[in-house]
Amino acid sequence: MRLIAENLGGERGGEAVFSGINFALEKGQALIVTGPNGAGKSTLLRVVAGLLPVAAGRLLIEGGGEDFPSVASACHYLGHQNAMKTALSVTENLRFWRGFSGADFLSAEAALEMVGLDGIGHLPFGYLSTGQRRRAAIAKLLVSRRPLWLLDEPTAGLDKASEERFARLMTQHRGEGGIIIAATHLPLGLEGAQALVMGETG
């Protein structure tokens, strides 16, 4: 599988946020997007996911096969919000996303164990702390299989141990042939990742 962006441009509310972005990611590769606030990191991720239209250039995925014909069908998008319901328990939330997303991977319980949250699956999501919520949202990446992970500030609110655990999860995902694009200010511990610096010059 290959993800290619050629001369990609994105806009928000009719104003160009970035333009001329090029990258090509093979199986197992990762891209770290950095840059000051407002440089367009989140917009880039949303354009790649297909939530915002491509304003200029091309974005394509090759070799996805029947399972993953488009970028949207091949990606997990982890945004600023956790996309979990506070009134439901953590396990109920994960089971729902597992059932909705298809392509089952780990069970909800096993995914919680992977992020170190085993034993609290019965609690309502609203009872969790910020860091625990983020870890539960990361567990969401594990309940269904997607080769491409789009991560927007994935480690915001995580403690040191959780950051390291998440780095191991990402390494494992790349080892299985996955691709990661992460927008971040913090070092994520991704070895050999390509870097993309976004700024005023584009």
Added chain:
Amino acid sequence: MLALFLRDIRLSIRAGGGALTGVIFFLAVIATIPFGVGPDLNLLARIGPAILWIGALLACLLGLDRLFQADREDGSLDLLVLGNDRQMLALTVLTKCLAHWAGSVLPLVIAAPLLGLFMNMEPIGIGATALTLLVGTPAITFIGAAGAAVAVALPRGGLLISVLVLPLTIPVLIFGVSASYGAVANPDPFLQPFLILAALTLFLAVLGPVAAALALRHGAD
């Protein structure tokens, strides 16, 4: 799809769900009418079906603004839109509509016979009104979904949704009420307006979710 339906039903039952709000609003509207109109039992019985329908219509509109807004606020809506390739977005919207109907509107239909007693309606009139509500209220939810999808990004979209949706629900209201009257007033037919009501619901079950899905796709920012 079943997972989504069950999740939304659970959410409407648990804390903060809108199931009870609508019923209480419905009760409040119907309970005040006899005080406003006066104790003329014949008049109450005559306007009963219409009042029940208007009350149910307004109560339906009450919870509609949360249909997509709650999902948008916690980021779920992005993922539902992204799932378009696996689960067609229009079907996702249809499922959400059905769950919303079962969770917040069905209680209104169940409460309607009891409230019909407040209006001194005959048993057959109560039965007919409850039946037309059962068949007709899904149409209101489907139209409302399109309105809710348009107004999803607005912080106080509730009023706008009502203004957008209310004119479109008028045909449903007209045929619902005329079928209810048809059951009690002798020369009027029951079956014809009832079948048109059913047709409206089926038609809007297709059009509403498709329109809402289009609005959600293009409204993402």
